[in-house]
Structures are given as structure tokens and as C-alpha cells.
Amino acid sequence: MQPARALHVIFCWHMHQPDYRGADGRYILPWTYLHACKDYADMVAHLEENPLARAVFNFVPTLIEQLEDYAEQFRSGQFRDALLAALAADDLKTLTPAARHSLLHQCFRLDQEHMLNPFPDYRRLYDLYQHIQIDVQEMADYLSVQYLADLVMWYHLAWTGETVRRGSPFIQAMLAKGRGFTREDRQQLLRLLGDLIHNLIPRYRRLAEAGRIELSTTPYDHPIGPLLMDFGAARESLPDCPLPQSKAYPGGAARARWHVDRALAAHQQRFGLAAGGQWPAEGGVSEAFVQVLGEAGIGWTATGEGVLAHSLRTAADDEPARERWQYLYRAYRLPSGGPALFFRDDALSDAIGFDYQKWFGHDAVGDFVHRLEEIWRHTEGQGTPVVSIILDGENAWEYYPYNGYYFLSELYKVLSNHPHIHLCTFSDYLAHHDAQPEALPRLVAGSWVYGNFSTWIGDSAKNRAWDLLCAAKRAVDQRLTRFDPAQQELILRQLGVCEGSDWFWWFGDYNPAAAVRDFDDLYRANLRKLYGLIGMPAPHTLDTPISQGGAPAAAAGTMRRTTP
Template identity: 50%
Template sequence: MSKPLDLVFLWHMHQPDYRDYASGEFLLPWVYLHAMKDYSDMASHFERHPKMRAVVNFVPILLDQLEDYEQQFASNEIRDPLLRLLERDNLDGLSTAEHKFILDSCFRSNHTKMIAPYPAYKRLHDLFRTLEAAGDATLSYLSGQYMADLLTWYHLVWCGESVRREHEVVVQLMSKGEGFDANDREQLFEVIGQVVSGIIPRYRKLAESGQIEISATPHYHPLAPLLLNLNSARESTPYSSLPQSQCYPGGRSRVAAHLTSALESHQKRFGTKPQGIWPAEGAVSTALLEVLAEHDCQWAASGETVLANSLRAASSSLPDRTRYLYRPYHISGASQKVHCFFRDDRLSDLIGFEYSRWHGRDAALHFVAQIEEIARKSASGDSPVVSVILDGENAWEYYPYNGFYFLDDLYAALEDHPVINPTTYGDYLAQHGKQGSFDFDREGKLPGLVAGSWVYGTFSTWIGSPDKDRAWDLLCMAKQSYDMVIGSKNLSKAERIAAEQQLSSCESSDWFWWFGDYNPSHAVESFDRLYRHNLIHLYHLLKLPAPAVLNHPLSHGGRGNEVEAGGAMRRGS
């Protein structure tokens, strides 16, 4: 009989800030689309399986935007252009720009799983491709009815499987297939409003019941170790190129500000302080753990390769991974009270990249067998804890039915498993506590961390190439201007708050993620444009002229759609 084993899933929910603070408009629709499809489905799986336990990590800037959409639906003052078009009564009089915007937006879905299975939607796509091949001018022949059908189908396929099962109107519209009128689109719009507005209350209820633990990330998802020290990139990749800037000015105070804001956000929304922090991109360093310790964070997590690099730095060799991976660690010094967990990259990547090609039940049973094998191999007296950490939103569009059958079978298999105990980090620490504090004999000890992330154990996804380094230099330059203007005290309190909010958005890791010729050009173009727009607006708020270089793209991409998972996820190793 295998020994008992604790299993912690951490589902990371995140989108960067897509708002133009000058106009209040949403420039990209991914927050409400993932709410319809993924955040709703993930909540539904927990509701269907009340004995399933997990950690759900919400980045505060995502919650800010979900609440923004909730307010839009309540007031019917819609500031997302795609949603506005969906509910417009008459689509016959579209402007040229609106016409192009719909065509550019409404085929941005996984073709195999989200377009091809629906004959009516596929016909719209095939017609578009035929006309596009004949030249852009022919696209103007597409009618208002075509645009109505395209907008409707795009939103229908972004409805999660749980939404389809719980809202009859979605099935009715999918059965209708074409000829959608204003009333059809209004009904779909109302469903979207109900789903999006219900996301935060549903997860709050799950947390209050004790079924999930909700953790947080520093507010705008900054790459904190690099804000603290740009040279930390060379701890894992010694010969990495770096920006010309020697450091990010005032980085420690900026990390602390993001973290303080996140803790306040969590307290306000969920009525309690989060026990744990998932740092943006699982990016950690010894310096970051010290900041987390100062804010009384109990736990943090990162990638397996970060742990392996840190163990090699301490002892030059590694035992079998089953002997070091499945336990928490603490770091010597001021950060000792932060318990560090490290994901099993192989298991996490099976869900993120491999199981989408399997039959759902086969994948679920295979995963459970992998966990059972870890339990079987664990040493006598061990209390292994296996961490499976990945995006809770980006993998599912590559699965049939948005991963519904895989997750349903997986959770069902785990709920009453005799060996595997699905739990949370908070409960694991409480269970293995010793007179009110954790028994450090159960933990591994490290003299320090080799700084890195959950992607390859390095920071190469965000720094170390010409376009990424240039983007960092532009951010450092903007921060120097920010410090100069704020220090002069020439801005009003309201103006200082607006400038700080804009700076926070510029510090998000997401902009740097997408720079690089290995990413699809359409995604790089969108994020490049938004990053430069954010920096330009920051200079505007500081009442300074923006550098002319911000008028030109920093990166172009170029790999089309061949990048794995569309570039939105990376493997751990």
C-alpha cells in the first residue's frame, strides 16, 4: 500500500491591464473572454466536486478589470469595443475601421478546437479566407448580417462548457447557426454579463467554504527579482545580455508597493489577508523572499529548475528528484519564515501541453497513476507534497470541450482517493505545524536561491535579447523621469496617483514576455503597441514629452501560429 501523499494544484489566473487609462476603453478583450470560458468553467468544476481542494491564484489587476466589466454591465456603459459591437442594434452601417476590427478580432481562436467543429462558424471563416485571397478590397462586400453572425459565433465559442450547460440560450443560438438578429445578440450579451459579474462572488464563496485557498501576486504582475536587481538574470544564465541601464531605479520600493497593494486588494475582496504569494512568473530570488517575509507572507512557490539550480549551487550535485522535490524549503536569513514550494515541471507540463491530445479519461487516469508512483517511491517517514502549478486559463482552448471531461474525470478520481490528499498550501502548513509553527525538520534548507522563474529556471523569456533589453531601458528611463517629477512635487495628489497607476501597468512582466521573434507576429504587435502606448501616456501624465523612439515598434515577432500554445504558455524545462 502506498504511503499518503499531499497534492496541491495551484491554478494561476492572470491577465495584464488592457485598459487605456486616458479613455477608459479596453484595448483587448481577453479579460471578459477568459471569464466566459475559463474562470467560469474552473469554478464550476469545484462546485461539481465539493471534496476537491486546490489553490487558486488571482492577480489583483485581473480582479480590477473583472470588477470594471461588472460595473459596465450594471450601468450599460460599455467601454469594450467588441462588446459594444455585439449589442449594437444595426450592423449595416459599420465604419471601415469597425469592419476591419471585427475581421481582425473574431477569428482569434484555436482553429482546430474552436472554429472547425462548428460548420456555421467554419463557413464564415472559409468565406473570409476566399475573399481575403482576392484582395482586401473584396472584404468590403461582407454584409452587416455576416458581421452579426461572426460576432455572435466568436462569443459563442468563447462560452465555457459550463456556461453552455447552464444557459439554454447559448445552445439555442448555436443550434440556430446563422441569421442572428439584434435580439439574439442581446440575449447572448446578457448571458456574458451574468457570467462575468459572477466570477468573483463564486470564488469568494468557494474560499469561504474552505474548498479553495486564494493566493495573490504583486498587484500588476511585475517581474519582481529584476526590479530588485537586473543583474539577477545572470545568476541562472551568467552570459545573458543585459539592458544598458545598470539597475531599475527604486526597484525595492516598487516591489513593496505592488505587494502592499495586492494584500490590501485581497483583504477588501475576500475579507482576509492571503497566506501565500505566487510571484509573477514564479520568479524568485533571495532578495524577493526577504521582501515577502517583511510583509508576513507564509509561503511562496516557483519552478522545479529554480530549486535544482539552487541545490547545485549549494552542493554541486543532485540526488534523484524524488529525494528533493516534494517538500517545502526555507532559505537561511531574514526570509526563513517564508516556506517555499516548487512545482513538478513534468506533471504541470503534461496538463499544459500534452493531455490536450489524449482522451480525457485516459489523461486523468494517467495523471493519477503518476502521483501514485511518487507516493510509492517516497522514503519511509516522508510526507511528500506534490505541487502542480500552471495557468488556469490558457491551456483549455487546446482541449476538446475546454478540458471539461479531463478535469471532471481528474477531480472525480482524486476526491475519494485512498492515498492522494488534494489540499492547499495553507492547510498543509497548518497540518504539519508544531506548536503553532511549522516543523522545520520536514523542510529542506537552502543558503540562498539562484534567481529564476518557472520557465526554464531563468529570466530569458523577459530579458537578454535586443528587443527585451531595449524595452527595459525605456522603462528605466521612464522611471527616472517619474522619480524626477514626483520629487519636484509639481503634481497634484490626483495627478500623482494617476501617474503611479500608469507606472505600475508599465512594470507588468507581460510586455517583456511577448517581445521576441519566436512569438506570433499578431500577438507581438498587440502587446508592443500597448506597451509603448502605456509609456507614452505615463510621460503625458508627468507633463513631459515622450521619447520619439516610442513611436516605433520595438519587436515584430514572426512565427505565425506555429508557436506552442500560441506563445501564451511556456514549458517549465
């Protein structure tokens, strides 16, 4: 039963992976299916196991598209992912030297503390790899087929979720076996992973149909909508932000609407339910973009706390400083109407994303609940206070013991039974709790990272990437009508991939070099594919890397704190 005076708490878990497919449809990177087997499976299991818990799961359509593609690969046995192809291989002796080297490179890409060190047999493989790494290109050819079999098995075992392990006697047996894995072991693991991915989206759909979770979406390929519409939006929160040489992204407003509308249609098709809200890519909002969401019938959207602080300061320069609890824990709406606006509690969200991984699960839950109780006490005068906790649903757990199992299971249990806390969803909050959004006079454009767009524009490498995209878009606009509707669809779909936010996220010297190189190569390959689809040679500017990277980053750069 809902308490008489409740603090409404909304968890919104953002599920997102960019399109990792190369020009030939083969997967360059395996992160989509690996996160599916570990994180997307665990996240839904926690809600299945706790009938009183409620949460929002936001799925980017590009991610679902890839999950469907992987499900088809498992059904057909024709794998377009080199890592899965190695797991499925009848005879690992047939692997080429390049494939062997690729396995060695890929199969230690994880957090060693929580995904390698707990398994002595896996650690033994790593220690041997370290011993030969000085001349790995040559010495890798001397590693036995059994080493490769054990390596590819262990990598996939490490990338299974904790709930998956606890529910599978086979995986428990493989963890106990430790070494000497056979072809039959690999085939059985392959079948288990295939079933897991095939059933994943239906599991979320069942919970949504039962009213236990809300499913929402993001503009189709995860573009930064406000920047598509106007590069100048970056200067609303950073007046001196350097902009690309291109004055604007050609036809950006129409492209933003394309991503929004396509996402809504895809969501309805995949889940059988209309999406009540959209979490914009990286929480990127502007007044113009929120208007686009409203015109599409979106009921709610959300962004970062920094955006609200900027907006309130701009709307009332002479307003005295206020405590966060006086303005953060409520929904807003612009004077022009449109969707309700929710603002993320950055401190609580970042605590889950970056801090609690170092705590004992029980202590972390206790701290989190205490902080919510403090908010409940401070908001006594508010009728329906709401705390929005929004973060990636996949990247944090790699750095938690047991994939965050003990933290998440206890967190849901404690909050579901708390006398003053009510777990709900954005749509439920608006529909059932007499919550009238407060008027927000003005919305300053920004994102959930630092309250601005500096993660995606302003840096010389990021601006160069935008200029390359603008040139490709102008070429598309000049030639699109020459093609029949089917080819036009392929062109616009590939353009959407190139417009995704992830490419711009990774450019910059503050990110790890290996990740920057991967995304730099894939971005330029996607642009080359786009030129090929319109029958034009790709410009030579696409032959030169955009960024080098080189600095270590928290969570390997996959997540960023919302304050510098």
C-alpha cells in the first residue's frame, strides 16, 4: 500500500549500445550481445524476482535491432560476430592466424578485478598471455588449440549475469570444471546464450504488460537532437563553446523528427505498447527539441539536474540560491506545453554508477536509503515529491562484485517495503498521484553530463567529426531523389547510424586510446558506406583518424560523472 505521504522514487535504466556492424554487416565489436547475456538479463531478473518493485527501462531502438539480429544468428548458426563464430567453431584448428590474434586481443577486454581475478583458471590463461605478450604476434601461433578453447569459453562465462549463473546448473558445472573445455561444452554454452538472447525482449514485454515496469525509448540511433537542430544550442550553457566550421547540420530539424518518429513506431512494433516517454540521447534537451517531442505525442522526457539549475538561474537572475530539495524533486512543463520534464538526481545516480561499486552491498543500500529518507524529510511541504534516478543499465555492473547482484536485490527489496518510499514509473506518477507539473519559464539547452554539450561538440576532434558528417549530409541531399524508395530507405538508415551520439562521445584525448581507435575507425567506415550508397567515392579526408585518445577514464570511458 502506498504510504500516506510518500517520496516517489523512479529508477530509469537506460539500455544503449551503438550499431557495431561494419559495411559488410559483420560485427566489429561484440558489446551488444555480451551486455545482453550479462546486464540486460540480470536487470530484468531482479524485477521478475521482486513483484513489488517498479522501474523504467529505456531501450534504444538500435540496440533492439541488433539483439534481433543476434537472435537470428543463433537460429541460423551463421554468425557475423567473430567472437561467437569462434565459440561455435567445430574445430578451432581452422582459425586463421589473424583470428587467433583477434581472440587474444578481445578475450581479456573486461574488468580484471571483478570478472577475471575471481576465477583462478581464467587468471592462469591471462598470466600466460602476459608472459608471451612481448611478441604476441609470433608467439600466439604457438598457443595450443586447447588454450584457445578454454579462453573463448572463459570469456563468455565471465560475461554471463549473476542471475544466469545461479539459474543454470550447466554454467555452474563449467565454472567448476575450469579447464579442458570440449567442443560439446562450447556448443552447449552457445545454445544457452542463444536462448537467453531470444527470450530477452519478451521477458521485458511481459513485465510491461503486467504493469510492473514501464518501457520507454530514445530517438532511433541515439543522436543529440538539439545539436542536429542547431549547433548554437551548445552555447546556451557554454557561451564560448567553439563550433564546427559548418554553420549548421543540413536539414537537422527534419532529421531529429525522423529519429523520434521512427523510434516510436519501432517501440510499438517490438513491445506492443506505445511509449509514454522518451529519454533523449544523453538527456540532451532544448526548447526546440522538447517541442518536437510534444508534437510527436510524448508524455514525458527527462534530463540532468544541471540543466534544471541552469534554466532556473537564467529564468530568475535575481533569485536567491536555493537548496536542491526546494526545486529538484518535482516535474515541470514549459509554458508552451509539451511533455512533462523530469530532472535526474545527479548525486544519487552517480553514487550507483561510480561509488557503490567499492562498498559492501548492504552498506551501499543503507547509505542510499538514508539519503532518500533525508529527501523525504526535507520535502515535507511538497505534495508529491519525486526523485528521478537515471543511469546506464549496463556499464556500471562490470565494476561491482557479482555484477551488482547483492546491491540490486537488496535495494529493490528494501525500497519496495519502505514505509515512506513509493517506487513508481514516470507515467504512473503523472497518471495516478495527482502530480501537476510546475511551470518552467525557460529551458536552457544541455545534457546530463555537466549540464552542457561539451562531451559531443566544441573539442577540435569532435568538431571535425561534425564537419565530416555535414559534408556527407549535403552529398545525400544532392543525390537522394535519384534513387528508388527502397534505396532511399537504405541511405537514410545509414545516415541515421552516422548521426548517433557515440562517435562524438569518444573523440578526445581524455578517453582510452583503444576505445577511441575502435570508434574512430567505425565512424569513418560508416561514412564511407554512406557515400557508397549514394554512388559517390568517399573523400580522402576519411582516411585520416580523427582522434588518438590516450588517457585512462572511469569505467573505461563508457560512463561519465555528471559533474567535472
